Amino acid sequence: MHKYTVSFRIEGRFLVPSEVTDILGLQPSHVRVHPSDENYNGRNSLWSYSGSASQIEWDSLEDGLLHLLGELFIKKNLIDLKFTECKKYWWCGHFQQSFDGGPTFSPELFRKLADFGVPLFLDNYFSSDD
Template sequence: MGIADHSIVAFRIFGDDLVPTEITDLLGSEPTVAYSKGDERIGRKTGNRYIEKTGRWSLSAEDKHPEDIPAQITELLSKLTQDLAVWDQLRSKYAMDFFCGVFMGSSNDGLEFSPEVLGQLSARGITLSLDIYDHSDD
């Protein structure tokens, strides 16, 4: 089993009543992307205008070549509060996940997550979401 070619990872929080500045204050880190429900956003590639259907706060890690999702998760968690009471508060109000894009380099690449990394996500109530992209897709 080989290691995937590369990975992208972002910690994301979603909610209709999400106020980005409040999340920033609670987590102690500036987001990569943030908006409130109803905000207008202009697509970077298309220039199309969108009205956001829900609020979002997200923080992205540096892309890794080859894939190293555990390091990316650890990188992001190190930038955020360690106070589990804050995480309980967030979990009770919002949907949270680590979005992980995995770009395979062959037809048989694998992923591995240590109990420590999974324990950190579990303690904070964060879902791990994996999107896996086939190496043969263009």
């Protein structure tokens, strides 16, 4: 059994997540605000968006990515213009109960990811049925 989560993330030391929400007009799925400079712990502020659909887990990683790309591609120029100093990336969680199998990707998905121009990070998690 394989399940996937997908989010688009913007991260930066001086990022203000509420400003990202205002600029993009999208409600984040998760935010993190780093402490003030005197207490900075090396973790950046983060704005994360998993899409407007109520679906948070996907049976297909490609379906999740294509859905999110479809929502965010119209905001790409705004993202590129306003968040030049920030780290931007696709974060994908792969939750599996066995060591076989995994996602497959079409050339169409690779083209769309390349056109969007940010890295993809795939984090794998294993859990047993016990």
